[in-house]
Amino acid sequence: MQSRAHVAIIGAGMAGAAAARRLADAGLAVTLFEKSRGPGGRMATRRLDGGVFDHGAQFFRARNPRFAASVQGWQEAGLVAVWDADHADLDTQPRYVGTPAMNAPVKALIGDLPVHTGNPVTALHAEGGRWRVAAEGAPDILFDAVLIAIPSAQAHTLAATADWNPPALVPARHAPCLTLMLGYPEPLDLPAFMAIEDETIAWIADNSSKPDRPLPRGESDMHCVVIHATPEWSRAHLDADMQDVIGQLYARHVGITGIMDEPVHGDLHRWRYAQVTDPLGEPCLIDPARRLAACGDWCLGPRVEAAFDSGEAAAAALLEVL
Secondary structure, three states, rough: OOOOOOEEEEOHHHHHHHHHHHHHOOEEEEEEEEOOOOOOOOOOOOOEEEEEOOOOOOOOOOOOHHHHHHHHHHHHHHOOEEEOOOOOOOOOOOEEEOOOOOOOHHHHOOOOOOEEEOOOOEEEEEEOOOEEEEEOOOOOOOOOOOOOOOOOOHHHHHHHHHOOOOOOOOOOOOOEEEEEEEEEEOOOOOOOOOOOOOOOOOEEEEHOOOOOOOOOOOOOOOOOEEEEEEEEEEHOOOOOOHHHHHHHHHHHHHHHHHOOOOOEEEEEEEEEEEEEOOOOOOOOOOOOOOEEEEOOHHHOOHHHHHHHHHHHHHHHHHHHOO
């Protein structure tokens, strides 16, 4: 009896997780590879010194029926909740967050599928019409297909190792983002989410106002605020001294909010590939003959839902050739 096809998925963010679930539900074997410590990608939560910071995507919306159905299922399972439902903005769609962390929906999609974390995939090697994944600690497996579900710049570099260079896979589809995480010893009077017209700061989010992230009780627990710099300012300061960046963002935060309380924690995260600026306009890329595909939010736009849609489209395209 012929064994079922085995697909390697590079990247365990929303796109990779959506593709993995679609392929696994169709009966294929799936193994995911993620360079970070755990799945989620930019749907990320960091726990520091008693605080909980969603330092990547702050929320997501559900507009198309298939993603909305998934969100409803996650909500019923306690993996997703509506954030700040009583304060509608220009978009009347609810803002959803993962609970108790942003990556909860991604982890639910992956379920018990094998995920190799902590080491980046450095190359793809063709062997007898199949693929070997080069990464420290990677299993000695030949895969029938490979799906690359990482930011376009990284996907471009990895695909080139397989001699796959589609013109549409260009690296410059993302803008960076510098994220400041501030922890305060006492609760603050802040709006849940502030979109700001400023040269330095784009967003300020009160993470302690999110569902299942109440201000904890304990000596080291903090009120958590996340600040996203604008793409332009982030690009200009991406490799600057960390303490200098923290100082500048903190000073601008004080200028905007007027909050003079002294934080007890300050940390910075550099997202080199944060927000999609030049989407491909197609749901995914695929080389059917070689069974290589690529997907991500960079295909359709800067939204968690776009990553989900792209991952599902790439999985469907691979199912046609497997």
